[in-house]
Amino acid sequence: MSIYRILVAISYCFCLSAQAEDTTPLPAKATDEQDLLFSELPSVFTASRHEQPVTKAPASIDIINSEQIKRYGWRTVSAMLGSLPGFISTYDRAYHHNGVRGFAPPGDYNTRILVLIDGHRVNESLQDYAGLGQDFLVDMENIERVEVVRGPASSLYGSSALFAVVNVITQRGRDLQGVRTSADLASYGTHRGQLSYGKKFANGLETFLSASHYHSDGRENLNFPGLGTAHNLDEDEVQRVHGKLTWEDFTFSGSWMSRKKYLPTGTTGTTFGEPNVYYHDRRAYADLNYQHHFEGDWAVTGRAFWDSYEFDDDLPYQLSASQTIVNEDRWQGQWFGGELLLSHTFFDAHRLTLGSEFRHNYQELMTNQDVNPSYVYANNNQSTSIVGVYVQDEWTILDNLSLQAGGRYDHYDNFGGTFNPRLGLIYEPRDGTTLKLLYGTAFRAPNAFETAYTCCIASTPWIGNSSLRPEHIETYEIVWEQRLNQYFDLRVSPYYNRLTDLISLRIADTGVRQFQNQGNAEAHGLETQLKGHYENIEGRLSHTYQESRIGGYATSPNAPLHMIKLNLSAPLWQDKLFAGLEVQYVSSRATTIGNRVSNYSITNLTLLSRHWLPGLELTGGLYNLFDEHYVDPASPPLSPDVISQDGRNFRVRMSYEF
Amino acid sequence: MRQFNLRYAALKRNEYNTLRCVCAMTARPQRTGSHYLAEVISCSFLSRLGWLLASLTIPALASVSAATDILILQSHEGQPYQMAVTGFESSLANTKLDATYQTLTLSNNSGGDALIQLLKNYHPKLIMTLGTPATHVSLAQVKAIPIVANLVLDTDKLRENTNATGVGLNFIxxxxxxxxxxxxxxxxxxxxxxxxxxxxxxxxxxxxxxxxxxxxxxxxxxxxxxxxxxxxxxxxxxxxxxxxxxxxxxxxxxxxxxxxxxxxxxxxxxxxxxxxxxxxxxxxxxxxDYDDLGAQAAELAKAILIKGIAPASLPPLSPRxxxxxxxxxxxxxxxxxxxxxxxxxxxxxxx
The missing domain is CATH 3.40.50.2300 (Response regulator)
Structure with missing residues (x-):
């Protein structure tokens, strides 16, 4: 608890100094303005599907840019999100997943966060899964900025936008203007190489191409109490290709990712310590986007896309002491769709946005079989379609008062329709002060796995539930954003969430497993964040208080009551050497079966060096600097209750642009 | 050089109107060493005395160039203005003109009244304006005195006035x-x-x-x-x-x-x-280059004051x-x- 107290003390000192500055405001300098430009662009696209100042957007928003990614040395999107108030990042040695605002049950693989890449939906069609760890579709180096919009956003985006929308905006040709090579070397036998090329040509054509390979031997020994030690079973291998081509109003982009992760934990049905237990995920998409502003303030956006998600695994299990049988899953989801969005400002005061979206999941294949001898347990295949229409009006009532109202109706083949509204009243009583009163609902549609997966009738039966209803969330939130002075900004956001018709797995006395709408959940909390910026020094300090109850659990799993996070970056020597410090305190959490894991504090330190030679950047990071031993609650169907996390480890990266 | 800083608001407040001088002209101690109050009280008397002395001595000093009063009217104070004034004065110092300067700074709300007050007892040979507000005030109030505008964005306005020319800020x-x-x-x-x-x-x-x-x-x-x-x-x-x-x-x-x-x-x-x-x-x-903008304005002033060219015949210049x-x-x-x-x-x- 000592670290906790220290961080609380720091936070109060931080606030007090900010107030002191407020009494003696300094005149803004052009150079300070410039530093602000280099650090963060205070406008957001994702909240309303058009560019607007953060203070005008109907949500609590954080923005992370490529410079911050370098300075803090984040290796995954999940780790980056974990630095933000209200977010927690968890790793079960298979996948990274992020919980938001007290809702982070192990096994929820980011299905209630909508993840976008350049506006393209990442959550796949079979399980709504969005990879945010090493299986993210884009390398961290290729990210230009990330917009994190908290709260329900189904009124614009449809399913999965319950707790947040995370829009990852990738680099364009102009962001590179040449070739970039980079190489990583890290603990646990980890190496990574990447080659990127980006160029904006004089004729207006713009292209960006990147490919990378990542390999990690993983932890040599992982001990799981009650199960034993997994020896050399943590290997991870990832390949990625990402590209973008822009010509006038058209942008064609695509990504492909393949990841094979061995499971030191084992999984349901496998024997602990068995080698060659792995998950293999492949994700790909192609997206053609058209965006144009016509005369008279008419804006049109059109999008056509194709997506693919494939998953297979090898799950060997011992039938007898002498016979091992390999069971495997083969899943394949493919879909295409389109989107059309039209916006116009009427009477100088109403910005109206109309949109529609169509998705057709033309393949939702989920099979399971033993390989030798061959025996098919499951062979599910279906196709589904989704249509959504939405409207949003941003009404500027007064110069300092606006109302945003919108709603979206989605129709699904399997369960019918759902309507989700959003209301936001935004008031700026004086310069530097913004108050946002927000209300909204959102939904997550039952996915193919939950509705259609039927398997293993003779052994451990899973029965699909075609009568599932979507789960809903209703959110009330107040966001108070206060500019304390030219260096500090404060944001305070209390919220209340109520979830109904939660979809969760039920195991009947007969052993039959089926997803059912069972129980509700609710959470309330308070997020406080102080951001500071002075010339090249920037930082943020946040405290999250959250309390949640989820039906079916005595205590909400993986939901710490308090989180304190500090990120501080400063130049050590001119513009050649920067240090990025990250400290996170997470209070104790419950596991899925109700045990408690203790609180932890981890510190990461990153040094970034540049401008020694043209185009050369060196980054060195020490993660978990003080070698804190901590665990994360595990996710079913992985075997252990808790999973130990990495101790002190390092990464060095060399990047060269020419 | 004497520099006056007229603030019309102060003028009204202190009722210096009765002095019927350039009134509330603030002699800058660091430039003149004179005391503000003494300056205000004596300015009317001194200026009249000055004119008297000048009229008496001009015949005796016929071989020496007469002093040429130039009013510098600036929209507000600022480093660019100072640099332009310095450039203007330095450039004119190299000529046979014996220029003496008075500087008037418009306060935010003074409009043209301050200038009118000043010109009742002060008759410069030329006015150099600095900035658009000062230029607009001069163009509106002054028709008989040549105006050389400087640090102005819109030089088209100058062409509409026969007594004005100047140096604009817009590059070619x-x-x-x-x-x-x-x-x-x-x-x-x-x-x-x-x-x-x-x-x-x-x-x-x-x-x-x-x-x-x-x-x-x-x-x-x-x-x-x-x-x-x-x-x-x-x-x-x-x-x-x-x-x-x-x-x-x-x-x-x-x-x-x-x-x-x-x-x-x-x-x-x-x-x-x-x-x-x-x-x-x-x-x-x-x-x-504000110093050079001042020098450019000085060249226009020279053409008007020394060569006697009418301002209307001198097209406004762009920064060189x-x-x-x-x-x-x-x-x-x-x-x-x-x-x-x-x-x-x-x-x-x-x-």
Whole structure:
């Protein structure tokens, strides 16, 4: 608890100094303005599907840019999100997943966060899964900025936008203007190489191409109490290709990712310590986007896309002491769709946005079989379609008062329709002060796995539930954003969430497993964040208080009551050497079966060096600097209750642009 | 040199009207060593005494040039104005004119009253105005005294007055174009932000140059700060540069910031209107050599006072010297390579 107290003390000192500055405001300098430009662009696209100042957007928003990614040395999107108030990042040695605002049950693989890449939906069609760890579709180096919009956003985006929308905006040709090579070397036998090329040509054509390979031997020994030690079973291998081509109003982009992760934990049905237990995920998409502003303030956006998600695994299990049988899953989801969005400002005061979206999941294949001898347990295949229409009006009532109202109706083949509204009243009583009163609902549609997966009738039966209803969330939130002075900004956001018709797995006395709408959940909390910026020094300090109850659990799993996070970056020597410090305190959490894991504090330190030679950047990071031993609650169907996390480890990266 | 700083508000408050002098003229102690109050009380008497002495001594000093009173009327105080005044005075010091100066600074609300008050007892041979407000006040109130305007954006107004000429702030198109091609030789699609209130002459001249080199200039007229949000939405994200060429009065600090945000978000370099824009993040700007602007104004003054040329016969001038200011940090962010051969010609490179 000592670290906790220290961080609380720091936070109060931080606030007090900010107030002191407020009494003696300094005149803004052009150079300070410039530093602000280099650090963060205070406008957001994702909240309303058009560019607007953060203070005008109907949500609590954080923005992370490529410079911050370098300075803090984040290796995954999940780790980056974990630095933000209200977010927690968890790793079960298979996948990274992020919980938001007290809702982070192990096994929820980011299905209630909508993840976008350049506006393209990442959550796949079979399980709504969005990879945010090493299986993210884009390398961290290729990210230009990330917009994190908290709260329900189904009124614009449809399913999965319950707790947040995370829009990852990738680099364009102009962001590179040449070739970039980079190489990583890290603990646990980890190496990574990447080659990127980006160029904006004089004729207006713009292209960006990147490919990378990542390999990690993983932890040599992982001990799981009650199960034993997994020896050399943590290997991870990832390949990625990402590209973008822009010509006038058209942008064609695509990504492909393949990841094979061995499971030191084992999984349901496998024997602990068995080698060659792995998950293999492949994700790909192609997206053609058209965006144009016509005369008279008419804006049109059109999008056509194709997506693919494939998953297979090898799950060997011992039938007898002498016979091992390999069971495997083969899943394949493919879909295409389109989107059309039209916006116009009427009477100088109403910005109206109309949109529609169509998705057709033309393949939702989920099979399971033993390989030798061959025996098919499951062979599910279906196709589904989704249509959504939405409207949003941003009404500027007064110069300092606006109302945003919108709603979206989605129709699904399997369960019918759902309507989700959003209301936001935004008031700026004086310069530097913004108050946002927000209300909204959102939904997550039952996915193919939950509705259609039927398997293993003779052994451990899973029965699909075609009568599932979507789960809903209703959110009330107040966001108070206060500019304390030219260096500090404060944001305070209390919220209340109520979830109904939660979809969760039920195991009947007969052993039959089926997803059912069972129980509700609710959470309330308070997020406080102080951001500071002075010339090249920037930082943020946040405290999250959250309390949640989820039906079916005595205590909400993986939901710490308090989180304190500090990120501080400063130049050590001119513009050649920067240090990025990250400290996170997470209070104790419950596991899925109700045990408690203790609180932890981890510190990461990153040094970034540049401008020694043209185009050369060196980054060195020490993660978990003080070698804190901590665990994360595990996710079913992985075997252990808790999973130990990495101790002190390092990464060095060399990047060269020419 | 005597310098007076007339603040009309103070004048009314202190009821110095009764003195019927230049009234509430603040003699700057650091420049004159005189006490403010003594100056105010004595100014009426001294000026009359001065005229008396001058009239008595002129016949005796016929071989010596007579003192030439010049009024410097500035919109407000500021370093650029001081530099322009210094340039003006230095340039005139090298002539046979024996110039004596009085400086009047308009307060925010004084309008033309302060000038009228002053000119009741003071009869300069020439007025040099600094800044648009001072120029407008002079043009409105003074018809008989030659006016040389300086640091003004709109020189067309000067042409409408037979007693006025001056030096504008707008660079000629060829200077704009020269620096654009030096700094951004690969730019092919450029949005030009200009003030249509100042006419389209500059834009047309740039357009002509652009067409001859196969470069597309997109018109982006900005008359008011409120125009900017919709204008920026309409801009293609595939632009190569955003080029503000005139119309400084249309931009507030917040508007410049919006432009810079657009610039940084889209990695489209912004060419600014002054060095301040560059310090805030614009790629480069053509800034002014204020000392030389003063010298240019002095040349007009010489032509009027020494050669006796009517102001109407002296067309307003554009700045002849350019101080290019470049932000190298922005260039790096925009992934732009600036040709080394131009760096020595750039007056200020911000790192």
């Amino acid at each position: 198109a060829s200077q704009h174009w020269l620096w654009l091609r030096r700094i951004l030789p690969d730019a092919r699609h450029i949005a030009v932000l200009y003030d249509p209130g100042q006419g389209t002459t500059l834009f047309k001249a740039l357009q002509k140059q652009a067409q001859s080199e196969g470069i597309e200039l997109i018109q982006a007229p900005v008359t008011h700060v409120d125009d900017l949000p919709s204008l920026m939405e309409d801009l293609s994200p595939q632009l190569d540069a955003l080029w503000a060429v005139n119309g400084a009065s249309a931009y507030s600090a917040a508007a410049v910031r919006e432009l810079l945000l657009y610039s940084f978000r889209n990695r489209v370099p912004l060419i600014g209107l002054s060095g301040q824009w560059v310090k805030a993040g614009a790629l480069y700007a053509l800034d002014w 010297k350019v101080r290019a200011v470049l932000n190298m940090k922005t260039a790096e962010h925009m992934k732009l390579q600036i040709a080394e051969r131009w760096l020595p010609e750039i007056a200020e490179v911000l790192q």
